[in-house]
Amino acid sequence: MNGAQLVIKALAQQGVTTCFGYPGGAIMPIYDAFYESDIQHVLVRNEQGAALAAVGYARASGDVGVCLATSGPGATNLITGLADAYLDSIPVVAITGQVASPLIGTDAFQEVDVLGLSLPITKHSFLVEDVSELGDILQQAFELARSGRPGPVLVDIPKDIQLAEAELPPLLLEEEATPAPADDHMALARSLLSAAERPVLYVGGGVALAGAVDELRAFLDNTHIPAVTTLKGIGTLPPHHPRFLGMLGMHGNQAANLAVQSSDLLIAVGARFDDRVTGKLDTFAPDAKIIHFDIDEVEFGKLRRPHALLHGDMKPALAKLEMPLEIDEWREQCDAMKQKYKWRYDAPGKGIYAPSMLRQLSDQLPENSVVSCDVGQHQMWVAQHMQFDSPHNHLSSGGLGTMGFGMPAAIGAQFARPDATVVNVTGDGSIMMNIQELGTIKRFNLPVKILLIDNERLGMVRQWQELFFDKRYSETNLSDNPEFLTLASAFDIPGQLITSPEQVPAALDAMLNAKGPYLLHVAIDAEENVWPLVPPGAANQDMMEKQS
Amino acid sequence: MMHTMQIEAKDRPATLERLLRVTRHRGFAVREMQMNASAERDSVTISVTVASDRPISLLQGQLSKLVDVASVTLDAESQPLSITA
Numbered sequence: 001m002n003g004a005q006l007v008i009k010a011l012a013q014q015g016v017t018t019c020f021g022y023p024g025g026a027i028m029p030i031y032d033a034f035y036e037s038d039i040q041h042v043l044v045r046n047e048q049g050a051a052l053a054a055v056g057y058a059r060a061s062g063d064v065g066v067c068l069a070t071s072g073p074g075a076t077n078l079i080t081g082l083a084d085a086y087l088d089s090i091p092v093v094a095i096t097g098q099v100a101s102p103l104i105g106t107d108a109f110q111e112v113d114v115l116g117l118s119l120p121i122t123k124h125s126f127l128v129e130d131v132s133e134l135g136d137i138l139q140q141a142f143e144l145a146r147s148g149r150p151g152p153v154l155v156d157i158p159k160d161i162q163l164a165e166a167e168l169p170p171l172l173l174e175e176e177a178t179p180a181p182a183d184d185h186m187a188l189a190r191s192l193l194s195a196a197e198r199p200v201l202y203v204g205g206g207v208a209l210a211g212a213v214d215e216l217r218a219f220l221d222n223t224h225i226p227a228v229t230t231l232k233g234i235g236t237l238p239p240h241h242p243r244f245l246g247m248l249g250m251h252g253n254q255a256a257n258l259a260v261q262s263s264d265l266l267i268a269v270g271a272r273f274d275d276r277v278t279g280k281l282d283t284f285a286p287d288a289k290i291i292h293f294d295i296d297e298v299e300f301g302k303l304r305r306p307h308a309l310l311h312g313d314m315k316p317a318l319a320k321l322e323m324p325l326e327i328d329e330w331r332e333q334c335d336a337m338k339q340k341y342k343w344r345y346d347a348p349g350k351g352i353y354a355p356s357m358l359r360q361l362s363d364q365l366p367e368n369s370v371v372s373c374d375v376g377q378h379q380m381w382v383a384q385h386m387q388f389d390s391p392h393n394h395l396s397s398g399g400l401g402t403m404g405f406g407m408p409a410a411i412g413a414q415f416a417r418p419d420a421t422v423v424n425v426t427g428d429g430s431i432m433m434n435i436q437e438l439g440t441i442k443r444f445n446l447p448v449k450i451l452l453i454d455n456e457r458l459g460m461v462r463q464w465q466e467l468f469f470d471k472r473y474s475e476t477n478l479s480d481n482p483e484f485l486t487l488a489s490a491f492d493i494p495g496q497l498i499t500s501p502e503q504v505p506a507a508l509d510a511m512l513n514a515k516g517p518y519l520l521h522v523a524i525d526a527e528e529n530v531w532p533l534v535p536p537g538a539a540n541q542d543m544m545e546k547q548s
Numbered sequence: 549m550m551h552t553m554q555i556e557a558k559d560r561p562a563t564l565e566r567l568l569r570v571t572r573h574r575g576f577a578v579r580e581m582q583m584n585a586s587a588e589r590d591s592v593t594i595s596v597t598v599a600s601d602r603p604i605s606l607l608q609g610q611l612s613k614l615v616d617v618a619s620v621t622l623d624a625e626s627q628p629l630s631i632t633a
Contacts, residue, residue, distance in 0.1 A: 115562055119569050124615040127561065144615060298609035 003131045004029035004162040007095065008037045010138040013171050016066050018042060018057065018415045020050040020408075024070025025110060027097025029162035042415060043443065045436035047074050049408040051081020052434070054092045056412025059395045060370050060420075062211070064091045064145050065412060071098050072110030075156070076117065080402060082152045083121040087399025088232060089209055091150035093141045098127070100160040114156045123151030131164040139172065147176070149296040150209055178295065181310035181317045189291045189308035189321055196265035196289075198330045201225045202248070205232025205398065206270020206294060208391035212315045216269060219318040220244075223325055226334040228256040230271050232398040235388035243331070245338055249277040250534045251380040254341035257540040259334050260285050267321075269293045269314060273303040274399070283539035293317065343385060350500070351525045354378065354453050355385045357504050358425070361451065362386040364508050369393060369421040370413045374406035374430030377459040380530045382425050404433025410448045411440055421449070421512065428454040428481050438491040441517050449511050450495075450519045452484060455526045463529045467544070468536065488519040495519030550579060551604040552623040555594040558616040559585050563592060567617070570610050576600040591618070 001009070007030050011019065018040045023031040034041045044050045047069040054065030065085075069078050075096040085092040099108040118125035124144050126137045134157070141153040193199060201223075207216050213236055220227055220243060227237055228248040237244045246253030248260055260266065266288040271277070278284035281303060292299070292306035293314045300309040310317050347353035358381050365371075371386060372395035373379040379396055388394040395413060397405040410424035431452055441448050458476040465473050488495050495518055498507045504522075511520040532543040557563050564583065571578060580597040598607065604622060611620045 116565065119562065119566055120573065125562075129561075296613070298606070298613055301603075302606060302609075 001166055001168070002029065002162065003134050003157065003164050003166045004033040006134055006166040006168050007138065007157070007162070008033045008039060009168050010135060011039055011066065012037075013168070014064070014142045016064070019066035019068060020044055020053040020057070020412065021068030022047050022050055022070070022074060024074045024097065026071035026099055026159050027068060027074070027162070029159065030068065030095070030097065030157070040415075042411070042440065044408065044411075045439045046434065047077035048081050048404065049411070049434055049437045049440065051078045051092070051094065052084060052402070052405055052408035053412035053415075054094075055081060055085050055088075055090050055405075056372060056395055056409030057416045058085075058090050058092055058412075059409070060392055060413035061416035062392060063416070064093055064142055066093050066095070068095045069097070070110065071096060071114070072112045074110075075114040076112060079117060079121060080400075082118070082154065084397055084400040084402045084405060085152040086121045086123065088205065088397065089150050090152065091145040092152040093145050094152060094154040096154065096156045097162065098156045098158040101129070101158045102160070104158065114154070118154045118156075121152070122154050125154040125156070127156045128158065128161050131161045131166045134161060134166055135169040139169070148178075149206075178313040179311075181293070181312045185308045185310055186317065186320055189310060190323065192265055192289055192291055192308055193267070193321060193325070194323060196325075197327060198263045199225045199265040199267060199325070199327065200259050200263040200288075201227035202230075202260065202266050202268045202271050203227060203233040203236050204230045204269065204271025205391065207233065207236045207314070210270060210295060210314050212270075212318065213391065215315045215318045219322060222322045224331060225267070225325065225327070226259050226331060228252070228260060230274070230277055230398070231383055231396055233271065233391065234383055234394045234396070235391035238389065239387035242335070245334060247383055248540070250279065251384065251530050251532070252540075253343075253384070254532055254543055255334065255337035257534070257543060258337055260288075261539070261541045263288045265289050265291065267291045267293075268306075269318070270295075272299050278303070279534045279540040280537055291321075349525060352498065352501050352504060352522055354522070354524050354528065355381050356501070357508075357522065358382055358385040360504060361423070361508055364512060365423070366421050366512075369423065370395065370410070370417060372396070372406045372409040372413060372422070372424045374424075374426040374433070375401045375403045376427045376430060377455075377463065377528075377530045378425055378427045378453045403430040406430060407434050407437045407448075407450070411437060411446060414446045414448050422447070423449045423451055425451045425453065427459060428452065428456060428478055428484075429458040431484075435487070438488065438493065441493065442491040445516055447515065448517050449514070450488075450517070451511065452519060452521045453524055454481070454484070454521060455524050455528065456481060457526050459526075459528075460530070462526070466529070467533075484521050485519065493517045493519055495521060497521040497523065499523045549601065549604075550597055550599050552595065552597045553608065553611075554621045554623070555596065555611060556618040557592050557594070557614070558618070559590050559592045560616050563616050564594075566614050567594065567596075567611060570614065571596070571598060571607060574607050574610050575602045576607050
């Protein structure tokens with residue numbers, strides 16, 4: 001067995017059934033080993049697609065996503081996808097071929113310092129220097145990717161090591177138990193909660209990563225504390241729960257933001273006080289004490305100092321914090337705000353109102369469908385107006401905000417959950433960022449549905465230009481977009497264009513009932529904005545609302 | 549404000565780069581540094597003095613998170629994050 005064959009066996013040992021990649025010179029031995037392997041290799045059309053498909057696979061399944069690329073440009077194309085995984089704490093293992101060891105540092109063909117490039121955008125990275133280390137390194141890579149706060153891990157393997165004689169070490173199953181939060185801080189947290197009059201539960205993506213969705217829902221059911229979620233936390237709380245106030249932050253629901261701003265205790269669970277959540281940091285929840293649950297110690301006090309820090313496994317800890325609370329008055333206040341600020345769909349204008357269409361899509365989707373978004377206005381409309389029962393069903397690039405995320409993430413999700421309906425909601429800017437992945441959809445005849453919301457603009461940037469840059473629309477007009485239906489048909493993907501609200505229900509039906517892939521191209525008004533909005537540098541209670 | 553830390557880490561090709569990158573990116577400037585590699589223990593010991601307006605505990609935490617780092621100890625005058633209700 002050579003090193004390349006060892007890589008395939010190590011992937012199988014880790015339970016990997018599908019991986020995403022693109023071959024090239026320095027990784028040819030590994031691709032040669034794939035030739036007779038049972039692991040499904042999905043050929044993408046750009047390595048960025050491979051990394052983002054691995055992210056989509058990981059997010060939809062909860063397992064580690066795997067991507068591969070060759071040295072040089074193959075590896076550099078992975079970088080954005082790995083950065084996306086890093087910012088959103090997604091477990092991914094990336095394997096890159098490297099030029100042969102004696103050539104490293106000689107500016108050889110397709111040589112780039114991948115280890116150096118990986119440092120700021122991976123949880124850890126390895127350059128394999130001796131074939132005897134290869135098996136252990138691959139085991140460590142998977143263990144690191146999924147343990148603690150998950151993240152991407154890169155393994156760079158020089159070609160000579162792929163070709164060297166190798167031996168696969170036995171799989172060591174030494175999973176370290178996650179420690180429980182310290183008793184003294186739990187006692188502190190309990191005393192803070194018992195004294196609180198206006199507590200709010202602030203739920204982030206860390207809950208799903210900790211596998212603690214059920215425990216969090218039980219905590220909510222047993223305490224009935226008003227609750228808000230971050231973009232990455234969407235799906236963690238049941239959307240119809242009476243205490244659920246929606247997403248907070250820049251494009252959050254007013255009720256969610258106002259509840260947080262008025263709270264005297266914020267229970268942050270797997271959330272990190274991101275600037276898109278807090279608005280102007282020193283005005284965020286100004287009267288609130290903080291109980292902070294997290295697996296990653298560096299998050300405590302990074303942006304907001306906690307009064308009780310619950311470091312470790314949140315699953316048993318959440319139940320320990322439960323207690324009867326006399327906060328009926330506060331619950332009623334939050335209920336009233338929820339009622340007052342609930343979404344309205346009575347838009348003026350004759351065109352298709354995207355929020356309303358997305359609400360209809362949400363209602364029409366089969367149970368347990370997956371929606372992946374790109375980045376921009378449509379992404380915020382999905383977060384606001386669609387409802388998700390599981391965090392594994394809402395794939396949205398939160399930390400990095402990667403335009404071009406949606407299509408490869410949908411491809412990854414469709415491989416992870418072949419029986420699920422997978423919809424990529426995208427914009428006319430974002431879709432072009434990884435449009436080449438239509439080739440992957442065609443190659444595997446994946447039944448991915450693409451809902452393209454087209455305003456012929458880079459809509460979110462245009463919105464900010466309108467509001468904050470004196471309507472100076474610099475480089476945001478995309479009225480020269482390609483003919484998207486023709487483009488899709490070149491990949492054997494059928495579809496239709498709709499322009500009026502009456503067409504929406506039947507068009508959504510046609511898309512969802514299509515057996516294979518489908519493009520629903522939806523033309524909307526270029527002037528439509530995402531509301532409400534916390535302007536840059538403002539406090540979250542100072543949201544701008546739509547002028548009607 | 550200046551702080552001095554003692555760092556114990558595995559001796560790996562990118563160890564020093566990782567430490568310096570995190571230090572810079574998290575808003576700290578290196579003012580003085582000494583490193584010794586120990587072949588027998590496969591480890592390096594680094595003494596580094598950094599300057600920043602940011603709390604040193606933030607850097608200590610980020611450096612401690614690095615996979616190859618075994619420990620980051622602050623010199624006596626550098627205060628860790630204190631939590632009070």
